[in-house]
Amino acid sequence: MRTPVFIVASLIVAAVVYGLARLAGNDYVFFAGYVILQFVVLATAWNILGGYCGYVNFGSAAFFALGAYTTVALVKLPNLAAKYLPEGLASVIAAAVPPPIPVLMLAGGVIAGLVGLGTGYLTLRLRGVFFAIATLALAVVLQTLIVNWDYVGGSRGAYVIRPQVHALTGINYVEYLFVMMLLLSVTALTVARAIERSQLGYGFATIRDDELAAEASGVPTLRLKLVATTISGALMGMAGAPFPYYIGYLEPASAFGLAYAVNSIAMPMIGGTTSWVGPLLGALLLGTLQQIATVTISSAVSLLLVGLLLVAFVVIAPNGLLGLFDKLRQRIGAARASGGNARTGAA
Amino acid sequence: MSAPLLRVENVGKRFGGFIALEGINLDVANGERLGLIGPNGSGKSTLVNCLCGTLRNEIGRVSFEGRALDGLPAHQRTRLGMARSFQLPRPFTSLSVAENLRVPLLYTVKARSGITHAGADLDARCHDLLALVGLESKATKRPRDLTQVEMRKLELARAMASDPKLLIADEAMAGLSQSEVNDIVALLIRMNERGVTIVLIEHIMSAVMSFSQRLVVLVSGRKIADGKPDDVIRDAEVERAYLGQ
Numbered sequence: 047m048r049t050p051v052f053i054v055a056s057l058i059v060a061a062v063v064y065g066l067a068r069l070a071g072n073d074y075v076f077f078a079g080y081v082i083l084q085f086v087v088l089a090t091a092w093n094i095l096g097g098y099c100g101y102v103n104f105g106s107a108a109f110f111a112l113g114a115y116t117t118v119a120l121v122k123l124p125n126l127a128a129k130y131l132p133e134g135l136a137s138v139i140a141a142a143v144p145p146p147i148p149v150l151m152l153a154g155g156v157i158a159g160l161v162g163l164g165t166g167y168l169t170l171r172l173r174g175v176f177f178a179i180a181t182l183a184l185a186v187v188l189q190t191l192i193v194n195w196d197y198v199g200g201s202r203g204a205y206v207i208r209p210q211v212h213a214l215t216g217i218n219y220v221e222y223l224f225v226m227m228l229l230l231s232v233t234a235l236t237v238a239r240a241i242e243r244s245q246l247g248y249g250f251a252t253i254r255d256d257e258l259a260a261e262a263s264g265v266p267t268l269r270l271k272l273v274a275t276t277i278s279g280a281l282m283g284m285a286g287a288p289f290p291y292y293i294g295y296l297e298p299a300s301a302f303g304l305a306y307a308v309n310s311i312a313m314p315m316i317g318g319t320t321s322w323v324g325p326l327l328g329a330l331l332l333g334t335l336q337q338i339a340t341v342t343i344s345s346a347v348s349l350l351l352v353g354l355l356l357v358a359f360v361v362i363a364p365n366g367l368l369g370l371f372d373k374l375r376q377r378i379g380a381a382r383a384s385g386g387n388a389r390t391g392a393a
Numbered sequence: 394m395s396a397p398l399l400r401v402e403n404v405g406k407r408f409g410g411f412i413a414l415e416g417i418n419l420d421v422a423n424g425e426r427l428g429l430i431g432p433n434g435s436g437k438s439t440l441v442n443c444l445c446g447t448l449r450n451e452i453g454r455v456s457f458e459g460r461a462l463d464g465l466p467a468h469q470r471t472r473l474g475m476a477r478s479f480q481l482p483r484p485f486t487s488l489s490v491a492e493n494l495r496v497p498l499l500y501t502v503k504a505r506s507g508i509t510h511a512g513a514d515l516d517a518r519c520h521d522l523l524a525l526v527g528l529e530s531k532a533t534k535r536p537r538d539l540t541q542v543e544m545r546k547l548e549l550a551r552a553m554a555s556d557p558k559l560l561i562a563d564e565a566m567a568g569l570s571q572s573e574v575n576d577i578v579a580l581l582i583r584m585n586e587r588g589v590t591i592v593l594i595e596h597i598m599s600a601v602m603s604f605s606q607r608l609v610v611l612v613s614g615r616k617i618a619d620g621k622p623d624d625v626i627r628d629a630e631v632e633r634a635y636l637g638q
Contacts, residue, residue: 245499252485252496258447259483261467262476264501264555268466320487 049240056232064228068221076224078341080292082333083227084285088306089313089325090234091281094241095274096311097319100254101170105181106310108188109279111301112161113154113286118198118296120145120153121206126197147226147288154287155280161188162279163272170271173257189302203297206290223288234281238322241277250274282310305349309333312356318368327367396459398423398559398590399444399475405452406439406614413439414614417453421559421592426585428605428622429594432634436614437594438480441563445477446470457559472501476557480564482544484536490547491532494519494554501555518554526550526580542573549580559590566597574600602626610634 047055067075088106095101121144127136145153169180193201212222241247249270252260260267290296309332317328332355336348363370397420406414414436421427431437442448444455446467455462457473465473476497485493498515523529526546531539539547545565552560562581566574578600585591595601601608601622608625610618612634618625625631 245503248488248492248496248499251487255485255487256483258467259479259485259551260496261447262445262471262479263497263551264468264471264504265496266466266468266500 049236052239053232053236056235060228060232064225067224073218073220076218076220078337080220080224080227081337082330083224083231084289085309085313085333086231086326086329087227087234087285088282088310089317089329090231090238090322091278091285092310093314093319093322093325094238094250094281095271095278097314097324098241098247098250098254099271099274101173101271101274102178102311103181103278104178104307104311105165105183105185106282107302107304107306108181108185109158109162109282110286110289110306111188111192111298112158112279113151113283114289114296114301115192115198115286116154116157116283117150117287117290118204118206120150121290122197122204147223147291151226151230151284151287155284158283158286159276159280161283162275162277165279166272166275170268170275185302185307189298192301193298199296201298203295203300204290205295208291208294219291223292226288227285230284234285235322235326237277237281238325242322246270246273305352308349308352309336312352314366316355316359316366318366320365321368324366324368331367395423397421398425398458399592400456401440401444401453402455403453404440404443404450404455406436406443406448406450412614414443414450417611417614417616419609419616419619421590423558423590424585424588425590426582426604426606427590427592428601428608429592429611430596430598430601430608431611434613435611437611438563439614440611441477441561441594444470444561445475468500471497471555471557472505474556474558475561476552476555476559477561478545478548478552478563478565480567482536482548484539484544484547484551486536489533489535490528490539491516491519491523493536493547493551494522497551497555505556522550522554525553525583542569542576545569545573545577546580549577549584553584553589557589559592560584561592561594563594564596565593566595566600571599578604598626 067079088110092103092106095103124136124140124143127139131139144150165181165184169177172180192198198204209219211217212219215222241250249260249265252263252265253267253270257267286301289301293300313328313332314325315328316332317326318324332352335351339348339351359366365372399419399421401417401419404414404417405412417440429437429440439448443450446462446465446469457470457475460473462470462473485496488496495515498518502518519532520529523532526549528543528546528550531543536544536547549562549565552562565581566577569577574597581591581593581604593601593604605622608618608620608622609616610625610628610631617630617634618628
């Protein structure tokens with residue numbers, strides 16, 4: 047399927063998903079659905095670096111939080127402008143703020159992408175566990191900076207008032223956020239799928255398989271890894287940008303939460319890391335289970351569920367659901383072939 | 394006399410206090426078949442790694458077609474026309490045999506020529522290379538499904554896919570039977586006949602002798618002999634290095 051056809055097909059699926067959510071007639075569907083879609087984006091973004099290139103990033107929460115705090119910084123811009131800028135300029139800024147969610151997503155994506163590029167430049171000479179530790183350190187450093195940055199609320203956190211309805215469309219604001227995240231999911235999946243089938247995808251696969259051989263084959267490994275960290279970071283930042291509007295009150299502990307780092311890794315691992323379908327499957331499965339567990343048991347249990355499933359998959363299906371399907375398909379094929387041979391022999 | 398394709402001038406490499414290479418001087422002419430031998434630990438692989446950009450030589454200078462290579466990363470050296478195969482095959486395990494060849498075609502030939510190859514053109518080139526090494530029937534297989542000799546052939550085909558002027562084959566025959574060794578030697582000669590200069594690093598003397606037009610011997614990081622194969626193996630210092638005093 048060519049990329050434009052894929053985009054159209056994805057948009058149709060997204061429209062169906064939105065239609066079904068509306069049919070449910072319950073706002074909670076949009077609340078829960080937003081979180082699941084957010085994880086679709088995070089898992090897909092993580093997989094671009096972790097799955098395609100084989101570089102495990104433990105700092106997903108940092109990129110997500112960067113997107114969220116970019117929104118907070120922009121929303122609070124009028125206060126800063128009123129304090130330091132001439133009145134005319136301050137009123138212009140006040141009129142333009144808060145910018146619409148797509149603009150906030152773009153801003154979050156640019157900031158997180160730039161930080162991804164910088165992080166990549168500093169850490170990509172590291173490999174394996176050393177790279178993973180460096181990304182974890184990035185999350186800790188960024189969280190410390192945010193905690194001590196008073197303008198975005200510091201350790202106290204910051205309130206972002208969510209409007210009741212979206213002015214332009216007149217729909218409930220959470221429903222609007224759900225639609226935005228749905229469109230971002232389509233974007234992230236399209237980007238991941240396009241990469242997978244391109245020259246870039248081949249390059250990423252060679253980095254995952256053998257970096258030395260990749261260099262010997264003419265693949266500029268360092269440049270490609272920087273591209274991967276930038277795209278991955280940017281998508282994570284975009285996923286984080288609407289979060290302050292969703293949650294209403296953003297504090298470092300929630301933005302840099304363990305759940306983002308763990309889920310970003312667990313979802314592609316459970317779904318399968320070699321294709322864009324894996325993170326989607328993993329996020330839909332784990333995200334839905336977590337939402338059900340949160341409502342029926344407790345939110346703490348939902349993270350336990352992720353841990354248990356991850357352990358189970360590592361033992362039973364190390365290549366995730368996609369690997370499991372492949373194995374099943376091969377077995378069925380082999381069984382059919384041996385059945386056919388037996389019939390031929392009997393005849 | 395025309396300028397050499399590869400010129401190595403006074404190259405030296407240390408690992409801490411250990412001198413791996415010392416004062417290596419070597420010219421490789423265009424179209425030549427050069428054998429490079431030496432006992433284990435003599436510095437052959439270190440020299441290959443310095444030539445290909447995997448390691449940096451602290452001392453000396455390497456130039457290719459008159460252009461200094463010092464400081465250039467490995468992928469840029471490959472794009473200039475210097476390819477290598479590895480001592481232990483390092484295939485891209487998640488890609489098929491044909492896709493393994495597609496990578497250098499995409500990243501080297503395309504980058505060098507600036508031409509966007511159509512899919513059909515790339516497929517034709519892959520097919521040509523697979524035919525050269527006799528792996529056409531394995532095009533869609535994964536490297537894990539190949540035998541040892543097929544893996545070696547894939548390694549050489551992938552190096553050839555970058556359309557090199559110089560191919561450095563690092564122990565391309567290690568662990569193979571005599572008939573398989575003959576097969577690989579014949580393949581390397583066919584590659585040379587296509588205009589590729591080949592440097593063969595090898596321990597199997599029958600292969601080196603039948604392949605090489607010139608032989609270089611390294612011992613303890615130093616070059617001790619350089620000349621016609623028949624003359625070199627009769628050299629007293631080479632005999633001492635291989636057979637002892």
